[in-house]
Amino acid sequence: MTVLSVNVNKIAVLRNSRGGDQPSVVAAARAAIAAGCGGITVHPRPDQRHIRPDDVLALADLVRGRVEYNLEGNPFAPARKEYPGFLALVAATGPAQATLVPDDDGQLTSDHGFDLARDGARLRPLIAELKALGARVSLFMDAGTPDIARAADIGADRIELYTGPYAQAFAAGDAAAALALCARTADEARAAGLGVNAGHDLSQHNLEAFLHGVAGVQEVSIGHALIGEALYDGLHQTIATYLTIIARAEQGSPA
Structure with missing residues (x-):
């Protein structure tokens, strides 16, 4: 079954x-776990605009032995002030998964995947170090990228499909091409021995169609939409709705 990992960054923004x-x-993550999610995701950034290093540590204590912990970040970002660096946070907290994302301080949000022709050689030793720390490693990748085989070659365990373009196309009423591109990339990943995650701008409105169109997605990481929806319906009910959507998609019964 596709795991729902709830990103609690927006709680920290507030x-x-x-x-x-x-x-x-911590209270939000505890409520999400009680509602049945399978993971908690955080994406600490060096500028500490939302999740801070102390949050990362506190959440690690909460989730240990309960659900998967997914720590996202740019492994190239240097340590500064209270931010110790991504690998140091992984070493301190032992997450089940480290999702590597090529964002920088100037980005409002993650909006593109890795270019492995440029970054693959630098990523290889970092991936090896993260795996030695016990983390499964996922690389944030664009649908349609030519770099899937390279992702496997440098040691990644999974990719996370960047689903922003799909969500935009869905909202515009014509997601067929974007969905097909995601499906093809997911097929290529599995053929290369990689698992497939997905995330960014997934919501109650577009998730079911995505899971019907892209086979074998192991995890979806959802934060912005989920937390926004929870303002109206409550966190427990919102997560229950997502779990129903995932179960319905896996049964092959679109709404």
Whole structure:
């Protein structure tokens, strides 16, 4: 079954806008786990705009032995001030998965996958180090990339399909080409021995069609839409709805 990993970054955005410790990312993650999610995702950035290193540590204590912990980040970003660097956070927390993302400080959000012709050689030793720390390694990749075989060659275990373009096409009412591109890339990944995750702008509206169109997705990481929807329906009910969507998609019964 496709695992739903809930990204709690947006809880930290709200907390940081006021200061203090409310709303609590730990309490939100605890509620998400109680509602039945299979993982918790965080994406700490060096500028600490949302999730901070102390959150990463606190959440690791919460999720240990309960659900998977997925730590996202740019492995090339240097340590600065209170941010110790991505590999140091992985070493300190032992997540089940390290998802590597080529974002920089100037990006509002992750908006493209790796170019492995440029970055593959630098990633190879970092991937090896992360795997030695016990983490499964996933690379954030664009649908249609020619680099799938290279991702396997440099040691990645999975890819995470960047689904932003699919979500945009779905919202515009014509997602067929974007969905086919995701499906083809997922097929290429599995043929290369890689697992397939997906994330970015997935929502209650577009997730079921995505899972029907792209076979064998092992994990979806959803934060922005899920937290926004939870403002109206509550976190427990929102996660229950996502789990129903995933189960229905796997049964092959579109709504």
